Amino acid sequence: MNKGIDKITDLSTAIRTYVADGSHISIGGFTINRNPMAAVYEIIRQRIRDLHVYAHSNGQGVDELIGGGCVARLEIAYGGNGRFAPTCVRFRKAVENGSLIVEDYSNYQMSLRFMAGAMGVPFLPTRSALGTDLIDQWGIPAEIRRDNPKIPDKKLEVVPNPFGAWQAATQVVLVPAINPDVTIIHVQQADAQGNLRIRGLPFTDVEQAKAARFVIATCEEVVETSVLRHAPDQNQIPFFCVDAVVPIAFGAYPTACYRHYDYDPVFLYEYRHTAQDEDRYQAYLATTIRSVDNHQAFLRQVGEDRLKTIKADPRTGYATGLDRR
Amino acid sequence: MTEFTPRELMAIVAAREIRNDDIVFCGTGISMLAAMAAKHISAPHSIIFFETGAIDAQLEEVPLAVADPRVMFGAAVNGSLVDAFGYMQNRSTGKRVIGIMGAAQIDRYGNLNSTVIGDYHLPRVRFSGSGGACDVASFVSRSIIFMQHAKRKFVPRIDYITSPGWLKGNDSRQQAGLAGQGPSLVVTDMATMGFDEDTHEMYLQGYYPGVNKEKILDKMGFEVDTTRAQPVPPPTTRELHILRKICDPQHLILR
Numbered sequence A: 001m002n003k004g005i006d007k008i009t010d011l012s013t014a015i016r017t018y019v020a021d022g023s024h025i026s027i028g029g030f031t032i033n034r035n036p037m038a039a040v041y042e043i044i045r046q047r048i049r050d051l052h053v054y055a056h057s058n059g060q061g062v063d064e065l066i067g068g069g070c071v072a073r074l075e076i077a078y079g080g081n082g083r084f085a086p087t088c089v090r091f092r093k094a095v096e097n098g099s100l101i102v103e104d105y106s107n108y109q110m111s112l113r114f115m116a117g118a119m120g121v122p123f124l125p126t127r128s129a130l131g132t133d134l135i136d137q138w139g140i141p142a143e144i145r146r147d148n149p150k151i152p153d154k155k156l157e158v159v160p161n162p163f164g165a166w167q168a169a170t171q172v173v174l175v176p177a178i179n180p181d182v183t184i185i186h187v188q189q190a191d192a193q194g195n196l197r198i199r200g201l202p203f204t205d206v207e208q209a210k211a212a213r214f215v216i217a218t219c220e221e222v223v224e225t226s227v228l229r230h231a232p233d234q235n236q237i238p239f240f241c242v243d244a245v246v247p248i249a250f251g252a253y254p255t256a257c258y259r260h261y262d263y264d265p266v267f268l269y270e271y272r273h274t275a276q277d278e279d280r281y282q283a284y285l286a287t288t289i290r291s292v293d294n295h296q297a298f299l300r301q302v303g304e305d306r307l308k309t310i311k312a313d314p315r316t317g318y319a320t321g322l323d324r325r
Numbered sequence B: 001m002t003e004f005t006p007r008e009l010m011a012i013v014a015a016r017e018i019r020n021d022d023i024v025f026c027g028t029g030i031s032m033l034a035a036m037a038a039k040h041i042s043a044p045h046s047i048i049f050f051e052t053g054a055i056d057a058q059l060e061e062v063p064l065a066v067a068d069p070r071v072m073f074g075a076a077v078n079g080s081l082v083d084a085f086g087y088m089q090n091r092s093t094g095k096r097v098i099g100i101m102g103a104a105q106i107d108r109y110g111n112l113n114s115t116v117i118g119d120y121h122l123p124r125v126r127f128s129g130s131g132g133a134c135d136v137a138s139f140v141s142r143s144i145i146f147m148q149h150a151k152r153k154f155v156p157r158i159d160y161i162t163s164p165g166w167l168k169g170n171d172s173r174q175q176a177g178l179a180g181q182g183p184s185l186v187v188t189d190m191a192t193m194g195f196d197e198d199t200h201e202m203y204l205q206g207y208y209p210g211v212n213k214e215k216i217l218d219k220m221g222f223e224v225d226t227t228r229a230q231p232v233p234p235p236t237t238r239e240l241h242i243l244r245k246i247c248d249p250q251h252l253i254l255r
Helices: A011-018 A037-045 A059-067 A089-096 A107-119 A142-147 A205-211 A225-230 A265-275 A278-290 A295-302 A304-309 B006-017 B030-041 B081-089 B133-139 B213-218 B237-247
Strands: A024-027 A051-054 A071-076 A101-104 A123-126 A157-160 A171-176 A182-190 A214-222 A244-247 B023-026 B047-049 B097-102 B142-146 B185-187 B191-195 B202-207
Touching (some): A024 A059, A037 A182, A037 A278, A037 A295, A051 A059, A051 A107, A059 A071, A059 A265, A107 A205, A107 B081, A182 A225, B006 B030, B006 B142, B006 B185, B006 B237, B030 B047, B030 B142, B081 B097, B081 B133, B202 B213
Parallel strands (some): A024 A182, B023 B047, B097 B142, B142 B185
Antiparallel strands (some): A123 A171, A157 A171, B185 B191, B191 B202
16 A cells, blocks of 8 residues: 555556556456556556456456457456447457456456455355356366465355345355456546546446555546545545556547547547457557557547547537547 | 338337336347337336446437446436446346347347357357346346347357356246346347246247248247247337437447
């Protein structure tokens, strides 16, 4: 825990400090929304490898981490990106060619697992998935589970309801807690101390942050503490959970950030096309991601005109009338 | 009769199933369109909610993902995933929730596969995985499933059970400890399928204009009872207008 009152740092330093080869990480957001993309690209630039990633439906960010060669194991509920990729392409390819070990859960199960981690309990119960292959098929081999103290020996466990027939449930599924080494999220506002404010849907970001040993928060803007403390009911994550605050405008681009900008349909469609071909994808990594030093330079490549088209309408919080074909 | 595509009729058939007091859980694509259309056709007071936590959003534009910022605008509450899945199973709101989803494969008991084709550990084809589908299928008491009518999709044995239907039929779902009920309706580009009240086996419930029973069975990997089948009424001009002009004017989903 970083106890400092000024946690503002640059992204390169934050990633270098908290993310290493083999780290267990989770990222915030959901499919095409509020993924910490600047951080994802920085991880790819720093060529961090062998990550163990926990995700519910984190979409674009997870697919780019896989495509960037950073991920060895993935515990996930959904590897899709809405209309832009019914199945994320680099995810699909990595599973089909055997280069990625995957453990499948449901979205609710993954959310409960983060919540258990945030609560400090070893597991939480649910009635989801009884009778399905989510219970019967295990992706992470037993020897990896046995030899790795960071993950439990079992994927999950089905037990009889210890309260008899209470709530008319005969049995429940216990899903194990997750405590990532680091969770990275992108938020709309933060102060230097590390109080965070998310606008729109928080997804599972709050549980993911509270479950982690370290938290990196990138943000659209840093505001005075007094601004956030003036309306504390609108803040979700308190400063003592946060270790690094990194101001980066358009830090979720090409995914959306409610009330700031929409997702970029042009980028996301191009990405899907690029991802389907190995040569095209390697060229994308080399020229679009690794040839630049940071997210600001990446955004300059995209160009101001494109960014203008996705600017959020103050009334709706997204780019009303944006051409999304 | 106005011209229409099978995809348009699919959305309309599902929309017709939605009632005024339903809380509708929908995913991406055509299910979202069906839920939006229902609010204009038959169920103006139905409530749309998404697993991402957005409740009763004002959908001025069609969202392209359940996390699209369009689901956040004008919502009653922007909650979390844990909240959203709670509504599906708690004792007061759970019974009102109707789920709409799709999958890569379905069997005669409405079990769904959206994970892999082939071996789980080294699949021939990998799909997205459950997302919230398994949760919805586990919890809710009514659900509608969208499927493309094809032999490789209606199979005797699915490669992976991602979302529970009626499992092995009869009372096997209840025996497994699941709450809620298996699917009530399958909507395809040719027909609708129901599930027998006792055995919970799939049967042909309705066939679209211009489609006959033989053609439907031809495109399935298993036999179903066709004796109960009735013709499905074509879309009305009003229904088509709502779908094309109000719900999806950019043809983002209907294309």
